[in-house]
Amino acid sequence: MQKQILMSREVLLTGAIVLLLAIISTRFPAFIAPSNLANVFNDTAPLILLAIGQMIVILTRCIDLSVAANLALTGMVVSMINVAMPGLPVPIIIFIAVAFGALLGMVNGVLVWKLEIPPIVVTLGTMTIFRGTIFLLSEGKWINAHEFSETFKAFPRTELLGLPLMSWIAIAAVIFFSVVMSRTTLGRAFYAAGGNPHAATYAGIDVGRTQFWAFTISGALAGLTGYLWVSRFAVAFVDLAGGFELSVVAACVIGGVAIMGGIGTVVGAMLGALFLGIISNALPVVNISPFWQLAISGGAIIIAVALNAQANREKGRIILKRAEHAT
Amino acid sequence: MLMETDQKSVLASTESEIPVLALNAVTKTFPGVTALSEVSLELFPGKVTALVGENGAGKSTVVKILTGIYQPNGGQIEIDGSPIRFPTAQDAGDAGVTAIHQETVLFDELSVAENVFLGHAPRGRFGLIDTSAMMERAREILESVGAHIDPRTKLKDLGIANKHLVAIARALSIDARVVIMDEPTAALSQKEIEELYDLVEELKGQGKAILFISHKFDEIFRIADSYTVFRDGALVGSGAIADVTEAELVKMMVGRDVSQIFPDRERKTGDEILAVDGYEHPTEFADISFVLRRGEILGFYGLVGAGRSEFMQSLFGITRPSAGDVTIDGERAIIRSPADAVGKGIVYVPEDRGRQGTITALPIFQNVTLPSLGRTSKNGFLKLAEEFQLAREYTERLDLRAASLDTDVGNLSGGNQQKVVIAKWLATHPKIIILDEPTKGIDIGSKAAVHEFMAELAAQGLAVIMVSSEIPEVLGMSDRVIVMREGRIAAELSGDDMTPETLVRHAAGI
Numbered sequence: 001m002q003k004q005i006l007m008s009r010e011v012l013l014t015g016a017i018v019l020l021l022a023i024i025s026t027r028f029p030a031f032i033a034p035s036n037l038a039n040v041f042n043d044t045a046p047l048i049l050l051a052i053g054q055m056i057v058i059l060t061r062c063i064d065l066s067v068a069a070n071l072a073l074t075g076m077v078v079s080m081i082n083v084a085m086p087g088l089p090v091p092i093i094i095f096i097a098v099a100f101g102a103l104l105g106m107v108n109g110v111l112v113w114k115l116e117i118p119p120i121v122v123t124l125g126t127m128t129i130f131r132g133t134i135f136l137l138s139e140g141k142w143i144n145a146h147e148f149s150e151t152f153k154a155f156p157r158t159e160l161l162g163l164p165l166m167s168w169i170a171i172a173a174v175i176f177f178s179v180v181m182s183r184t185t186l187g188r189a190f191y192a193a194g195g196n197p198h199a200a201t202y203a204g205i206d207v208g209r210t211q212f213w214a215f216t217i218s219g220a221l222a223g224l225t226g227y228l229w230v231s232r233f234a235v236a237f238v239d240l241a242g243g244f245e246l247s248v249v250a251a252c253v254i255g256g257v258a259i260m261g262g263i264g265t266v267v268g269a270m271l272g273a274l275f276l277g278i279i280s281n282a283l284p285v286v287n288i289s290p291f292w293q294l295a296i297s298g299g300a301i302i303i304a305v306a307l308n309a310q311a312n313r314e315k316g317r318i319i320l321k322r323a324e325h326a327t
Numbered sequence: 328m329l330m331e332t333d334q335k336s337v338l339a340s341t342e343s344e345i346p347v348l349a350l351n352a353v354t355k356t357f358p359g360v361t362a363l364s365e366v367s368l369e370l371f372p373g374k375v376t377a378l379v380g381e382n383g384a385g386k387s388t389v390v391k392i393l394t395g396i397y398q399p400n401g402g403q404i405e406i407d408g409s410p411i412r413f414p415t416a417q418d419a420g421d422a423g424v425t426a427i428h429q430e431t432v433l434f435d436e437l438s439v440a441e442n443v444f445l446g447h448a449p450r451g452r453f454g455l456i457d458t459s460a461m462m463e464r465a466r467e468i469l470e471s472v473g474a475h476i477d478p479r480t481k482l483k484d485l486g487i488a489n490k491h492l493v494a495i496a497r498a499l500s501i502d503a504r505v506v507i508m509d510e511p512t513a514a515l516s517q518k519e520i521e522e523l524y525d526l527v528e529e530l531k532g533q534g535k536a537i538l539f540i541s542h543k544f545d546e547i548f549r550i551a552d553s554y555t556v557f558r559d560g561a562l563v564g565s566g567a568i569a570d571v572t573e574a575e576l577v578k579m580m581v582g583r584d585v586s587q588i589f590p591d592r593e594r595k596t597g598d599e600i601l602a603v604d605g606y607e608h609p610t611e612f613a614d615i616s617f618v619l620r621r622g623e624i625l626g627f628y629g630l631v632g633a634g635r636s637e638f639m640q641s642l643f644g645i646t647r648p649s650a651g652d653v654t655i656d657g658e659r660a661i662i663r664s665p666a667d668a669v670g671k672g673i674v675y676v677p678e679d680r681g682r683q684g685t686i687t688a689l690p691i692f693q694n695v696t697l698p699s700l701g702r703t704s705k706n707g708f709l710k711l712a713e714e715f716q717l718a719r720e721y722t723e724r725l726d727l728r729a730a731s732l733d734t735d736v737g738n739l740s741g742g743n744q745q746k747v748v749i750a751k752w753l754a755t756h757p758k759i760i761i762l763d764e765p766t767k768g769i770d771i772g773s774k775a776a777v778h779e780f781m782a783e784l785a786a787q788g789l790a791v792i793m794v795s796s797e798i799p800e801v802l803g804m805s806d807r808v809i810v811m812r813e814g815r816i817a818a819e820l821s822g823d824d825m826t827p828e829t830l831v832r833h834a835a836g837i
Binding site for chain 2: 183184185186188191192195196198199200201202203204205206258262263
């Protein structure tokens with residue numbers, strides 16, 4: 001029953017996205033040309049990557065506000081490595097980005113797991129620390145396009161079968177994490193730990209350690225996105241992706257992830273991200289001011305939360321045998 | 328004392344007296360179901376009426392109608408003989424009807440006085456709350472119910488018994504004429520229950536009408552003056568408690584004779600499977616040593632707070648003991664986490680099965696296999712077909728009926744959720760099963776089923792530890808009983824030593 005609601009919620013969201021595209025196409029038909037849609041998807045890829053990580057964290061009843069700061073710090077670190085060692089191959093850069101991001105995620109995870117500090121406090125703190133660290137490392141200076149090596153900048157734009165690698169990475173992450181969430185014991189532990197931490201504990205699941213892995217995954221994805229972001233835009237600075245963590249949380253909420261934990265899917269998080277991505281790409285081309293853009297995004301969040309609240313509302317106890325069988 | 332009240336009640340229930348609160352042929356229907364069908368109920372000042380019935384008999388619906396949460400579809404509510412309506416909970420409160428719930432609905436972060444006067448605090452100048460008057464009145468009311476609590480204390484710092492007293496003080500502060508007590512003793516220890524009885528006597532003395540809802544027959548016979556029995560939403564009997572026997576009440580409740588509540592079982596125990604030696608925790612328990620054999624049911628009795636659940640949680644690896652050894656099947660076992668315990672064949676079915684038992688947003692099969700994922704996965708990858716297989720095997724064994732194993736547990740009835748919890752633990756192939764208050768808050772019919780099931784587990788060679796605060800259950804089910812008091816083993820009883828008197832004596836330290 002719940003599954004059906006969830007499925008239908010994803011179908012509903014897909015429907016909303018299609019409707020949105022239809023409305024936009026009446027004002028600006030070129031928007032729904034396949035090449036433009038591919039561009040929109042590519043633009044949204046960072047949001048999708050971060051939303052997947054955030055979804056897993058929210059699933060375990062936590063929240064990661066440090067993702068954008070992690071992205072910026074990792075982005076700065078790999079940029080400085082590139083400046084210092086222009087010859088270092090991109091796969092090694094990517095490995096460093098994922099590992100460094102994961103390490104930052106682990107800091108969050110350990111503080112939540114071992115010291116039992118509320119996640120919102122931990123990640124608010126680390127968010128500020130990460131930003132401060134970027135300032136210390138860079139002394140507040142920007143790293144600009146001409147300082148990066150060409151291969152460093154070219155990677156996310158390299159096309160494969162008509163799509164940039166940036167898009168392929170997002171697609172791969174969606175598939176990979178869909179499998180992790182539905183077919184591995186760790187994925188099951190995320191759902192169990194968030195759905196009912198007490199029951200999970202009695203079933204032998206270490207809830208704290210499960211949360212630690214959620215933060216680690218979120219951090220690793222933020223690190224990966226950090227490299228992709230600085231290489232695509234060819235710039236690294238302290239305030240890179242400032243405030244982006246809120247868009248990430250918003251994408252999850254729109255994508256049907258229950259803020260109280262235990263409910264959510266990778267596909268839902270991706271759809272939530274795409275919905276926001278389409279809005280922010282479409283509004284400028286149909287000449288709607290950026291202020292409206294914020295209002296529309298905000299409205300979408302509230303509508304999504306209201307719909308989720310409606311679907312997750314306590315349905316009352318099921319006492320009748322009949323009602324039970326009907327489900 | 329009892330004799331006196333009985334006589335008084337017989338005198339009081341003469342035809343002439345008008346009930347302070349009455350339900351007259353009240354019907355309540357929900358879409359597709361009739362929760363109450365033309366039931367009547369009368370409450371008299373200075374008298375305790377016990378409302379008896381199995382789970383689902385309609386007791387809670389009556390409470391909700393009396394407190395203005397539900398509106399009846401037919402019949403009427405009468406106060407002092409004249410019809411009245413309670414469109415909101417506020418109206419019921421204004422009419423002097425108040426309810427003390429099973430789990431008290433109070434505010435942990437507020438002071439005792441604020442809890443007592445929330446919504447009707449004494450006002451001073453400019454309509455501001457007159458704090459000193461509030462404290463003073465709260466102190467008076469608390470003392471009138473025999474509670475020596477500083478009204479400035481935050482509620483969260485009180486024990487459960489004192490919280491009940493605060494709830495009662497709140498009832499008195501609004502000049503309640505009718506006090507509804509919905510299973511007030513469910514969470515209390517024996518001593519606290521005695522104090523509650525005294526308080527009920529006190530309230531009776533003040534002329535309050537009391538509706539007392541309970542599963543426990545001993546307390547019904549102890550404090551009630553009259554009874555009303557519901558079955559399946561209909562009134563099946565009422566009268567003076569002096570004119571009825573326990574067996575008759577049970578028969579009315581379940582609609583059949585319940586001759587022997589506890590299953591007869593062959594008490595034959597095998598080899599020693601578990602030995603606990605010198606288990607200790609810095610603050611919760613000390614010096615716990617005992618052995619457990621295959622096919623045995625070992626009862627753990629004690630007052631609430633005697634450290635039984637705390638010890639069990641430690642044995643299960645949720646908390647760490649500071650000293651002590653566990654031997655399972657002759658081998659020393661080190662249990663650092665619940666996963667270790669499950670791996671060694673110990674499972675723990677916690678007391679609060681709703682909160683600690685199931686994950687309602689996950690489907691049945693995922694709940695069942697959760698502690699067994701080690702067996703239904705390889706290198707961290709789940710084998711869904713095997714998971715389904717395992718879940719099907721155990722849900723069928725327990726006769727759990729659901730449309731599909733993909734159904735989310737949140738959509739199941741309470742009884743079926745319970746089966747999911749039990750299936751989940753049996754699927755781990757345990758050697759030792761710890762049941763913490765296995766029948767708390769469930770009706771007589773379901774209790775018998777749980778008892779049968781325990782007997783069956785023991786007959787299959789499982790060793791069962793049963794933590795229970797109900798003396799008949801402890802005596803009826805256990806082969807041996809360990810009594811705990813203040814974190815230590817007070818006595819280990821078997822055979823003829825197992826009597827209600829010895830249990831209570833050791834538990835209370837008399």
